[in-house]
Amino acid sequence: MSVTTEQVESRVVETLASFGPDASQITRSATFEELDIDSLDLVELAQVVEEDYGVVLKGEDMKELKTVGDAIDMIVERAG
Amino acid sequence: MPETETETVSARAGGARARGRTGCALVTGASRGIGAAVARALARDGWAVGVNYRSGADAAAGVVSAIEDEGGRALAVAGDVVDPATPDRLFATLEAEFEHPVLALVNNAGVSDDDLTPSMSDAAWDAVIDTDLSAAFRMMRRALRPMMRARCGRIVNVASVVGLRANPGQPNYAAAKAGLIALTKNTAVEVARRGVTVNAVAPGLIETDMTAQLDGDLLARVPARRAGTPEEVAACVRFLVSEEAGYVTGSVLSVDGGLAA
Numbered sequence: 282m283s284v285t286t287e288q289v290e291s292r293v294v295e296t297l298a299s300f301g302p303d304a305s306q307i308t309r310s311a312t313f314e315e316l317d318i319d320s321l322d323l324v325e326l327a328q329v330v331e332e333d334y335g336v337v338l339k340g341e342d343m344k345e346l347k348t349v350g351d352a353i354d355m356i357v358e359r360a361g
Numbered sequence: 362m363p364e365t366e367t368e369t370v371s372a373r374a375g376g377a378r379a380r381g382r383t384g385c386a387l388v389t390g391a392s393r394g395i396g397a398a399v400a401r402a403l404a405r406d407g408w409a410v411g412v413n414y415r416s417g418a419d420a421a422a423g424v425v426s427a428i429e430d431e432g433g434r435a436l437a438v439a440g441d442v443v444d445p446a447t448p449d450r451l452f453a454t455l456e457a458e459f460e461h462p463v464l465a466l467v468n469n470a471g472v473s474d475d476d477l478t479p480s481m482s483d484a485a486w487d488a489v490i491d492t493d494l495s496a497a498f499r500m501m502r503r504a505l506r507p508m509m510r511a512r513c514g515r516i517v518n519v520a521s522v523v524g525l526r527a528n529p530g531q532p533n534y535a536a537a538k539a540g541l542i543a544l545t546k547n548t549a550v551e552v553a554r555r556g557v558t559v560n561a562v563a564p565g566l567i568e569t570d571m572t573a574q575l576d577g578d579l580l581a582r583v584p585a586r587r588a589g590t591p592e593e594v595a596a597c598v599r600f601l602v603s604e605e606a607g608y609v610t611g612s613v614l615s616v617d618g619g620l621a622a
Contacts, residue, residue: 321551325509 284334289356293349296329297322309350316349326352334360384464384511385409385455386602389442389500392417394569395519396469397424398591402599404433408465411455412437415470434459442470442496448503462507465602468497468541469519478532486533493537498544501559505552514557515602518545519594522565522617538563542613549611558610560601564594565617585618 290309298304302316313323323346327338336359346352386403390396392414400410401424410428412435414421421437428435436458440447452463471493474485501516508514523531524538542561549559566579567589580588594616600606601614615621 321509321555325555328506328510 284357284360286353286357289334289360290353292329292333293326293353293356296326297349300325307349309353310348312348313346330356336360384461384507384514385411385459386465386467387411387413387438387451387455387463387500387504388467388469389413389496390415390470391424391467392420392437393424395564395567395591395594396467398595399467399469399519399598400424400435401428401431401433402592402595403465403467403602404428404435405431406599406603407433408602409434409436409459409461411435411451411459411463413440413442413451413470415439415441442500443491445499447496448500452503452507456507462511463504464508464511464513465515465517466500466504467517467519467598467602468500470496471519471537473531473534475530475534476532477530481532489533490537490540493534494540494544497541501544501548505548505557508557509552509555512556514552514555515606516545516548516557516559517598517601518542518559518561519598520545520561520563520613522563522615522621525563525613525615525621545613546611553610556607558601558606560606560609560611561613562594562597562601563613563615563617563621565589565615565620567591567594567616583618583620584622587618589616589618 294304294307297307297316297318300318300322306316323343327343330336330338334356336356342355386408388396388400388410391400391412400412404410412421412424414437418439425435425437436455438451438454440451455463472489474489476485497518504516518541520541521538523535524542528535545559545561566583569591597614597616601609
């Protein structure tokens with residue numbers, strides 16, 4: 282299954298917004314720290330990504346992610 | 362407070378509504394004893410219940426029949442909780458049958474294999490830790506996926522009074538149950554803001570097959586001077602699973618006639 286960057290970005294923003302931050306704050310350059318997105322949120326984001334795109338993100342993968350853009354790029358790369 | 366907080370639990374054919382979400386329940390080791398009593402109690406609250414069993418197919422079928430006779434829904438689901446593949450299979454079976462996610466999990470399956478520490482075999486140690494602690498962890502890990510997404514869920518682990526205070530001759534069982542209590546508290550804190558509660562009950566001397574061979578002197582140590590019943594434990598689990606217990610998490614409810622006090 283191929284997905285576009287725009288599709289992944291939309292899904293990631295939607296999911297992150299459900300954790301609290303306003304969708305307008307969730308830009309590619311925003312850091313998870315700035316958005317107050319913590320490790321539990323990232324676990325749930327990984328679960329969404331696995332269910333929607335079949336991409337498995339493990340704990341060590343998530344630790345490398347600093348910004349929203351990092352997450353989007355990793356998901357697109359692995360889903361491709 | 363989210364709107365769903367104010368919604369009431371209502372019994373219905375497809376499963377109970379927990380905080381505005383409809384789900385089903387899974388009770389491990391539910392063919393007899395405490396597990397069977399818990400399954401029946403949850404069914405009375407409107408939960409469609411998965412009655413897990415390892416080898417007691419006839420007994421599990423009897424529990425299902427009893428629930429259905431009372432107008433509830435239940436499904437017997439075979440599976441050894443020690444097998445790492447069992448959680449996914451059980452959850453998939455129940456989700457397909459009841460068409461709802463599992464939003465209540467009661468980890469009740471347990472074994473004991475008693476001996477003193479100096480003479481305990483590796484096999485006895487491993488078997489009890491695997492069933493009473495590691496299997497419960499894997500069930501919880503699987504259960505939290507739909508619960509976190511649903512922003513609601515109930516996990517109740519059936520621990521034991523020996524997880525709280527010593528009982529010579531049960532080092533493996535005590536370690537497993539103390540570990541289960543620690544796992545309960547840790548996980549409760551991790552997922553509390555997702556609306557998922559994780560609690561434990563700590564039964565004392567309860568009239569079950571597992572305790573039938575225990576020393577009669579133990580009864581004299583129970584302040585209430587009697588053994589408890591599976592139904593008395595089930596009533597506590599039922600409360601912890603209920604919507605009314607939404608602010609109770611990370612707790613251990615002793616059901617032991619005062620034994621641990």
